[in-house]
Amino acid sequence: MPELPEVETVARGLQREIAGQKILSISLGKTDFIDNPDVLERELPGRTIVRVERYGKFMLLRLGPVNASAVNGETALLVHLGMTGALMPRPVSEPHAKHTHVVMALSDGRELRYVDPRRFGRMAYLDGEVLTQELQRFGADPLDVGLPEFERRIQRRKARVKALLLDQRVLRGVGNIYADESLWKARIHPAQLGARLKPAQVRQLYSALQKILQKAILLRGSSISDFVDAGGVPGEYQQHHRVYGREGKPCPRCKTPIRRIVVAGRSSYFCPNCQASPRRKSGRRKKSRRGRGKA
């Protein structure tokens, strides 16, 4: 499940591997994850991939102009890997993997292939004002954002802090794994409301999030199911997960069994001891659960 560190890893690999390559041709399989497949077929052949960047969980393949005298603005191919997407250059001689939906022939003789079994990804060719507007939909990059802005985006919000971390309009790039790991490190319960966080907690969350993301990038991301980078190499950060996917296992800090609950519609792993449960409104405490067993 590619989040910021995994996408960063893939983007760096692609920058190294395919920057400067020209797209000679494109062929599409299933296209229901592509904004405008006909535009891709029309616009991409002949264009050069100038560089590859990460933007939140997107990769931006920045494209050169149609021709030397063209004055069209910035143009880019946006690629979101969704849950199971992979974008990597392969030799033509290698058979296409199952669920290969986009194949671009490159000028160095290889093919840039997009493979995505579940097709939760997204691909779009965007330019000019449309590109600008699309990018503006997203919040701050968690690695670049300063503490004051981070505080402003979290502190007086009524939503649960987990939902805020996952909301790409608040911060771009954080997903379920790194949200849970950061909340554990900062000792904050995922269901706590942003507005109820103490200033010190917001600072701890800010620091925890950046440290965890940076370390995860160094380790080339987390390989949970089958994530591999642009060269086919898995990441190693999954070996450093403290809570994610560890229901029932002891908290690395206090040995209390890790619990899993659903917050903001997502699995959330946390330590019920280290990450204090948000205080409920008075009048309805847990004692009213009498008789209602565990199933």
Next chain:
DNA sequence: CTCGATCCCTGGACGC
């Protein structure tokens, strides 16, 4: 503004 529900989609886990 925030929430939950629903859908998208396939492979993997599980039960028999």
Next chain:
DNA sequence: TGCGTCCAGGGATCGA
């Protein structure tokens, strides 16, 4: 071995 069933999960969308 081969079914059927359940479920994960980022994001869009809709209704409350």
